[in-house]
Amino acid sequence: MSAQAQPVHFDAQRAAELSELLGHVNACWDNERRSLSRQLHDSMGSSLTALTMHLGLLTQKLPPDPALMERATQMKNLLHNIIETNRQMQHRLWNDKLEFLGVRVALGELVTQFGEQHGVAARCSLPEEEPRCPRSHNVVLLRALEEALHNIVSHAQASSVDVVVDDNDDEIMLTVKDNGVGVSAHSDAIGADNAKHGLRVLRERAVYLGGTLTLVAGADGGTTLTVVLPKPAP
Structure with a gap:
């Protein structure tokens, strides 16, 4: 091997090692979050559910004192807020619907909740049947959709978003298209926070699985994020 070819071989080997390491780190991080x-x-x-039940029983035994009843109501509302916060934390760490109900339900409900919460016309087109993909593929699709929707809210100023999942024998593809200001118009904003790094990590995760992640501005405005993941051979 010539002296000129050695650095090229080293760089390729080093890139492959780093890609494998990143894939391992992401898998460990996913397991820890779950x-x-x-x-x-x-x-x-x-524990919170038990506290709610005990508080209900205790409230029934309290004397009809308005001050005590008001305090009990405040405690009940506080418990409900803690329960809701706990539920949101669980969901942000790991979406159990991905495993118990499948990627179709997880993606579809995420789009529906996004539209209702932010007042955006959110449309979703999904395969009729559950895609047959490894868990690692489904995690990347869900994370990519989460990141895309987060960026739409934070930077795109969009009023509508279309999410399409195409599934065939060889690959699965996720497309998220919005009608916002476009990637070039808010690129500075993306660079100012963690969104840029979030997309880079997702791109590396897609590459590790043999796929691609692209983010491009549309000719008529808006931004399109596309993730393509090849399916492993049977």
Whole structure:
């Protein structure tokens, strides 16, 4: 091997090693997030539910004192707020619907909730049947959609978004298109926070699985994020 060819070989080998390491780190991080989410559900969730039941029983035994009843109502509202915060933390750490109900339900409900919460016309086109993909593929699709929707709210100023999942024998593709200001108009804003790094990590995760992630501005405005992941051979 010539002296000129050695650096090229080294760079390619180093890139492959870094890609494998990143894939391993992401897999470990996903498992840790899933574990933490389940701990919040099993431990804190059950404790909060028990506290709510005990408070209800205690309230029934209180004398009809307006001050005591008002304090009991405040405690009940506080508990409900803590329960809701705990539920949101669980969901942000790990979306259990991905495993228990499948990627179709997880993606579809995420789009529906996004539209209702932010007043955006959110449309979703999904395969009729559950895609047959490894768990790693489904996680990347869900994370990519989460990141795309987050960026739409933070930077795109969009009023509508279309999410399409195409599934065939060889690959699965996620497309998220909005009618916002376009990637060039808010690129500075993306660079100012973690969104840029979030997309880079997702792109590397897609590459690790043999796929691609692209983010382009449309000719008529708006931005389109596309993730293409090849399916492993049977």
